[in-house]
Amino acid sequence: MSKWFEWAALALVCAAASAWAGERYPGIGRAATAEEVRAWDIDVRADFLGLPEGEGSVARGKELYLAQCVACHGGAGESNAFFTPLVGGTTADDIRIGHARALADADIAKRTTFMRLPTLSTLFDYIQRAMPWETPKSLPPDDVYALSAYLLHLAGIVPETFVLSHSNVADVQNRLPNRHGMTTDHGLWPGDDGIGNGGIPDVQAERCMSDCRPVHGN
Numbered sequence: 001m002s003k004w005f006e007w008a009a010l011a012l013v014c015a016a017a018s019a020w021a022g023e024r025y026p027g028i029g030r031a032a033t034a035e036e037v038r039a040w041d042i043d044v045r046a047d048f049l050g051l052p053e054g055e056g057s058v059a060r061g062k063e064l065y066l067a068q069c070v071a072c073h074g075g076a077g078e079s080n081a082f083f084t085p086l087v088g089g090t091t092a093d094d095i096r097i098g099h100a101r102a103l104a105d106a107d108i109a110k111r112t113t114f115m116r117l118p119t120l121s122t123l124f125d126y127i128q129r130a131m132p133w134e135t136p137k138s139l140p141p142d143d144v145y146a147l148s149a150y151l152l153h154l155a156g157i158v159p160e161t162f163v164l165s166h167s168n169v170a171d172v173q174n175r176l177p178n179r180h181g182m183t184t185d186h187g188l189w190p191g192d193d194g195i196g197n198g199g200i201p202d203v204q205a206e207r208c209m210s211d212c213r214p215v216h217g218n
């Protein structure tokens, strides 16, 4: 191929690319393809908008968990070697009323995932997006359903025979131990649009200089 032909071809490619990049930042980058946008647009919202179709059983979730999660989160989701435990601290009564009552107990300093979790979409979204730690976004939807089902089972929320799917997530949402535990009535929210209390802190801490309670309750 002659040199002038190569340059002409290059010039043509550059012209096409900058036209593609759109009007806003001419000459910089290119518009993302629909497929590229799809790969990043994976968030699952609290009302389950964005949830992919699929299903996974507790039994399948256990297999996956033992192969890909156990090293960091422990056999029953109880390990705190890397992070606070996933499972523990909730009761059948919490499942009934929707408030994890141990959260209000100052002597229990440990806050497990299921003590805090108000929305099932968050669990699904987090596993799909960020786990396993070394290979995030590697799990297909059915595996994420299965892993979520297994963790829900470890937390006593669904039975051993359960199959979690896009059609029953809303029912399971209604069994989360802390589903009514989330509030916007605190100082972290700006206080605009009826959200938050305008900045009043929701915790008070007194400095302790001697005989202090251990930070982690274990």
Ligand code: HEC
Pocket: 064, 065, 068, 069, 070, 071, 072, 073, 082, 083, 086, 112, 113, 123, 126, 127, 131, 132, 133, 134, 147
């Ligand atoms: C190599 C260690 C490692 C492996 C393997 C791993 N995780 Fe994690 N996981 C972590 C760490 C570290 C965090 C905390 C990350 C952070 O806060 O940024 C975490 C956080 C989580 C959380 C959120 C906890 C919370 O309350 O915020 C969930 C749920 C979770 N992992 C599930 C899984 C599942 C399911 C698997 C297997 C598919 C898995 N993890 C494999 C290390 C690991």
